Amino acid sequence: xxxxxxxxxxxxxxxxxxxxxxxxxxxxxxxxxxxxxxxxxxxxxxxxxxxxxxxxxxxxxxxxxxxxxxxxxxxxxxxxxxxxxxxxxxxxxxxxxxxxxxxxxxxxxxxxxxxxxxxxxxxxxxxxxxxxxxxxxxxxxxxxxxxxxxxxxxxxxxxxxxxxxxxxxxxxxxxxxxxxxxxxxxxxxxxxxxxxxxxxxxxxxxxxxxxxxxxxxxxxxxxxxxxxxxxxxxxxxxxxxxxxxxxxxxxxxxxxxxxxxxxxxxxxxxxxxxxxxxxxxxxxxxxxxxxxx
Numbered sequence: 001x002x003x004x005x006x007x008x009x010x011x012x013x014x015x016x017x018x019x020x021x022x023x024x025x026x027x028x029x030x031x032x033x034x035x036x037x038x039x040x041x042x043x044x045x046x047x048x049x050x051x052x053x054x055x056x057x058x059x060x061x062x063x064x065x066x067x068x069x070x071x072x073x074x075x076x077x078x079x080x081x082x083x084x085x086x087x088x089x090x091x092x093x094x095x096x097x098x099x100x101x102x103x104x105x106x107x108x109x110x111x112x113x114x115x116x117x118x119x120x121x122x123x124x125x126x127x128x129x130x131x132x133x134x135x136x137x138x139x140x141x142x143x144x145x146x147x148x149x150x151x152x153x154x155x156x157x158x159x160x161x162x163x164x165x166x167x168x169x170x171x172x173x174x175x176x177x178x179x180x181x182x183x184x185x186x187x188x189x190x191x192x193x194x195x196x197x198x199x200x201x202x203x204x205x206x207x208x209x210x211x212x213x214x215x216x217x218x219x220x221x222x223x224x225x226x227x228x229x230x231x232x233x234x235x236x237x238x239x240x241x242x243x244x245x246x247x248x249x250x251x252x253x254x255x256x257x258x259x260x261x262x263x264x265x266x267x268x269x270x271x272x273x274x275x276x277x278x279x280x281x282x283x284x285x286x287x288x289x290x291x292x293x
Contacts, residue, residue: 006035006039009044013026013035019156021097023094028093029089037083038083040081046095046101046117047094047095049073050091051070051091052092053091054069054088054090056085057083058073058082060073060081061080071126075122077228092142096160098114101164115227118226119168119185120167120171137162141156141160187212188226188227191223194212195238200262201262202235205219205220205230208231209231220232240277243281246261247284247288254281254285
């Protein structure tokens with residue numbers, strides 16, 4: 001399987017929408033007119049497939065799942081998958097990046113960042129909860145997606161967070177309220193909380209592993225298992241997220257921002273930022289201000 005995996009990025013699929021490269025909502029049939037559903041794919045984004053009327057199956061990594069009417073399939077970053085559909089498949093795909101999900105910040109630890117995705121099951125029977133609520137939530141997102149108005153991006157992001165919470169709630173209802181706590185998942189959540197508290201002074205895995213009484217290697221393995229990225233990259237993403245906020249929403253100079261984020265060397269901050277965004281902090285600020293004007 002791994003020999004034939006093709007990698008998808010959002011810009012491969014859509015080049016004209018005002019939210020290109022961040023979020024794409026598209027009928028499933030239309031998506032698979034552009035790519036071959038039977039081939040093996042790996043996405044560099046989160047994917048929600050909402051099947052309204054279908055039959056078939058999907059292989060995600062090494063697991064086979066049956067697809068039925070009114071079910072949802074979740075594909076995490078870098079998971080390998082392929083579909084086997086029956087004719088007449090109907091539904092929608094919602095494709096979105098980590099940065100888009102993190103665009104609206106909340107103080108609630110369940111939804112403030114994409115760590116919520118650690119709670120997402122691969123497949124959900126929407127009838128476990130109220131199927132009407134899911135589809136109503138989705139159609140609100142889809143309607144807003146079709147517009148290009150003030151706060152469109154913010155509204156889609158917030159509605160998407162609500163949708164993810166519905167998915168997690170439906171999954172937990174199916175599991176039962178008295179199911180034992182997942183210790184590994186609790187560690188991941190605690191790690192996320194610690195990064196939020198200490199990312200300015202601690203930018204490597206070891207300090208967090210020490211606080212959690214784990215080895216750095218084990219913590220890294222755990223984070224990769226649940227979040228599909230290394231612990232170090234998770235920390236870096238949090239630093240970059242804060243840097244982007246300060247660049248876009250304050251008048252602090254790049255030097256002041258570098259000190260605010262715990263860098264003693266402005267040049268180091270510039271290289272650190274560019275390693276993730278492929279842009280210097282100054283270029284990022286300039287380009288995004290141009291986009292907003």
